[in-house]
Amino acid sequence: MGKIRVLDDNMINMIAAGEVIERPASVVKELLENSIDAGAKKITLYVEDGGRKLISVTDDGDGMDEDDLQKTVIPHTTSKIKTSDDLINISTLGFRGEALASIASISKMTLTSRTADSIQANTLEIDCGKSEPIRPNSADYGTTITVRDIFYKLPARRKFLRTANTEISHITEQFTRIALANDKLDMTLVHNNRQLYRLIANTTLAERIESLLGKNISADLIRAELQDKDSRITALLAKPSHARSTTKFQYVFLNGRYIRDKFISHAIREAFRGLIEPNKNPIVFIFLEVPTDSYDVNVHPTKIEVRFENANLIHSQVLSLLREKLLGMDLDVNAHMPPPMAHLADNPVTGHDEHARRQKVREAMADFFQKSASVQSAQQHLNFPSRPAAGRHAGHPGSFDTQGSIAAEYTAETKKYLQLHNSYIVIQTEEGFMIVDQHALHERIIYEDLCRKVAEGKLTSQRLLIPETFEITDQQSELLKDNSDLIAKLGIELEPFGPTTMAIQSFPSMLEKVKPLDFVSDLLDTLTEKAVTLDSERLLHEVLDMTACKAAVKAGQPLTQAEIEQLLKDKDTVERASRCPHGRPTTIKFSLSELEKQFKRTGF
Numbered sequence: 001m002g003k004i005r006v007l008d009d010n011m012i013n014m015i016a017a018g019e020v021i022e023r024p025a026s027v028v029k030e031l032l033e034n035s036i037d038a039g040a041k042k043i044t045l046y047v048e049d050g051g052r053k054l055i056s057v058t059d060d061g062d063g064m065d066e067d068d069l070q071k072t073v074i075p076h077t078t079s080k081i082k083t084s085d086d087l088i089n090i091s092t093l094g095f096r097g098e099a100l101a102s103i104a105s106i107s108k109m110t111l112t113s114r115t116a117d118s119i120q121a122n123t124l125e126i127d128c129g130k131s132e133p134i135r136p137n138s139a140d141y142g143t144t145i146t147v148r149d150i151f152y153k154l155p156a157r158r159k160f161l162r163t164a165n166t167e168i169s170h171i172t173e174q175f176t177r178i179a180l181a182n183d184k185l186d187m188t189l190v191h192n193n194r195q196l197y198r199l200i201a202n203t204t205l206a207e208r209i210e211s212l213l214g215k216n217i218s219a220d221l222i223r224a225e226l227q228d229k230d231s232r233i234t235a236l237l238a239k240p241s242h243a244r245s246t247t248k249f250q251y252v253f254l255n256g257r258y259i260r261d262k263f264i265s266h267a268i269r270e271a272f273r274g275l276i277e278p279n280k281n282p283i284v285f286i287f288l289e290v291p292t293d294s295y296d297v298n299v300h301p302t303k304i305e306v307r308f309e310n311a312n313l314i315h316s317q318v319l320s321l322l323r324e325k326l327l328g329m330d331l332d333v334n335a336h337m338p339p340p341m342a343h344l345a346d347n348p349v350t351g352h353d354e355h356a357r358r359q360k361v362r363e364a365m366a367d368f369f370q371k372s373a374s375v376q377s378a379q380q381h382l383n384f385p386s387r388p389a390a391g392r393h394a395g396h397p398g399s400f401d402t403q404g405s406i407a408a409e410y411t412a413e414t415k416k417y418l419q420l421h422n423s424y425i426v427i428q429t430e431e432g433f434m435i436v437d438q439h440a441l442h443e444r445i446i447y448e449d450l451c452r453k454v455a456e457g458k459l460t461s462q463r464l465l466i467p468e469t470f471e472i473t474d475q476q477s478e479l480l481k482d483n484s485d486l487i488a489k490l491g492i493e494l495e496p497f498g499p500t501t502m503a504i505q506s507f508p509s510m511l512e513k514v515k516p517l518d519f520v521s522d523l524l525d526t527l528t529e530k531a532v533t534l535d536s537e538r539l540l541h542e543v544l545d546m547t548a549c550k551a552a553v554k555a556g557q558p559l560t561q562a563e564i565e566q567l568l569k570d571k572d573t574v575e576r577a578s579r580c581p582h583g584r585p586t587t588i589k590f591s592l593s594e595l596e597k598q599f600k601r602t603g604f
């Protein structure tokens with residue numbers, strides 16, 4: 001006799017449960033989704049011991065009659081699809097007809113349900129797949145499903161459950177996803193008799209985000225919307241300066257279903273590229289409403305991934321929606337100073353000392369602005385030469401020689417500025433003043449210019465009068481070959497000059513201040529380090545970052561008036577000027593009101 005046997009139904013269910021039910025939070029997800037599919041307006045989730053002991057969901061949805069209640073725990077039974085055609089047009093969260101049968105096979109489950117037109121409810125009890133006869137019961141219309149002791153007959157699975165704290169945080173996350181996707185739903189979560197969330201119906205999305213994720217996340221969210229003929233994308237995004245170290249606060253919903261999608265994640269990353277530091281992740285909530293036949297949801301057991309018919313279109317729509325919104329935003333960083341009293345509390349000083357200290361700070365600031373103003377008027381008066389004598393004063397790092405490092409003047413409008421420490425430009429604004437990091441800003445300006453020229457194929461290069469040669473290893477030679485497209489895009493022409501030597505024949509015109517050999521050597525280092533891990537697009541941007549960094553003015557470099565003016569002019573026109581290509585701020589704003597608070601001038 002052969003060795004192959006047909007598994008019994010309970011075994012089949014247990015194996016299926018392994019796919020869908022990983023932990024208590026998976027049960028929560030399935031039960032909440034069923035309640036939503038049943039048209040519930042109000043859902044209460046009660047959990048004990050992180051769901052390891054008990055999970056119970058009560059809804060006021062359509063309910064089930066006796067016949068349906070019996071069927072619901074049988075595998076592959078569903079009211080949501082009938083034919084294979086329905087599979088490509090799914091508008092419900094569930095459709096596989098597996099969830100309840102799976103959960104019932106690995107726990108003790110009680111289901112009580114009543115339809116609106118029935119006078120009584122029915123209850124079904126089932127213990128690891130073995131059901132008791134249905135009995136009549138009294139209950140309100142709707143459904144309550146209670147799941148106890150998940151995996152209790154499967155010690156191998158049960159031991160993978162984590163502490164109640166960990167499990168409840170997974171449950172909270174599932175609850176959050178569903179509550180965000182259904183902001184018109186009344187939802188409550190109670191854990192061990194403690195109410196964790198009470199979300200009332202008909203709040204705004206921003207209010208719901210605040211209830212679920214706190215004010216830190218919900219504050220200052222900006223809304224962007226794109227309406228196409230049969231689809232709509234709504235995004236709520238936080239300023240890049242709020243970016244987090246985790247991607248947890250990137251919520252993407254497709255017709256009410258939380259999904260993870262690599263195209264959309266890529267679009268989000270792209271939209272924020274250069275506005276946030278590389279290890280940070282933006283906070284965004286994206287809601288896609290698209291025709292249900294434009295994607296396939298039947299590709300993942302928990303339906304967290306879908307397959308879009310036109311993923312590129314979704315990608316470009318999300319990218320342009322976010323990008324345009326970001327470009328229109330004032331992204332300069334506002335300086336947040338500590339509350340004026342904090343210093344006093346940390347370092348107790350006598351009233352007299354503190355008074356003297358404050359007086360000193362006030363004088364220093366007044367002096368600073370007075371000097372700036374007087375130099376400005378002097379410049380106007382004396383027709384200040386185009387290259388100031390700033391370079392002479394570079395020897396004292398940290399010294400504060402306003403006169404020496406200044407290259408300031410009144411511009412035609414109302415702006416006033418000065419260069420400090422040959423590194424920062426301070427500009428008076430209507431609201432206060434701002435400080436620009438000259439290197440970071442110039443880097444961004446060059447980077448944007450490079451990106452545009454590369455995209456348009458307009459990066460011109462110059463032939464070197466005398467080719468510059470360098471030695472390369474076999475590995476570097478391979479790298480150059482593999483990345484020949486990228487190198488050509490940059491406007492660099494390399495030619496073999498001997499068995500282990502290459503010659504730089506042409507070099508980009510806009511990098512006239514950069515030494516070709518130094519540049520190619522750094523380019524080889526970047527390629528060695530990054531070419532394996534990055535796709536070609538990201539590698540190109542990495543190289544453009546590096547190029548911009550090398551070509552930009554340096555910290556410590558004195559600038560002429562004309563250079564400063566050009567920089568400030570470009571700041572107003574270049575995209576994403578508030579951040580350098582690595583995502584660090586180029587500009588920090590200080591408001592007069594903040595200064596007044598610090599100097600305790602408020603109320604005068």
Ligand SMILES: Nc1ncnc2c1ncn2[C@@H]1O[C@H](COP(=O)(O)OP(=O)(O)OP(=O)(O)O)[C@@H](O)[C@H]1O
Nearest residue numbers: 034035038072078079094095096097098099100143
């Ligand atoms: N809370 C509920 N209220 C009313 N009917 C329900 C409820 N929960 C389940 N049902 C019924 O039981 C059926 C089986 O539920 P189950 O979750 O197992 O499968 P499904 O939702 O159809 O598909 P999936 O396995 O993808 O979730 C559903 O199709 C629905 O008809």
Ligand SMILES: [Mg+2]
Nearest residue numbers: 030034094099
């Ligand atoms: Mg279901």
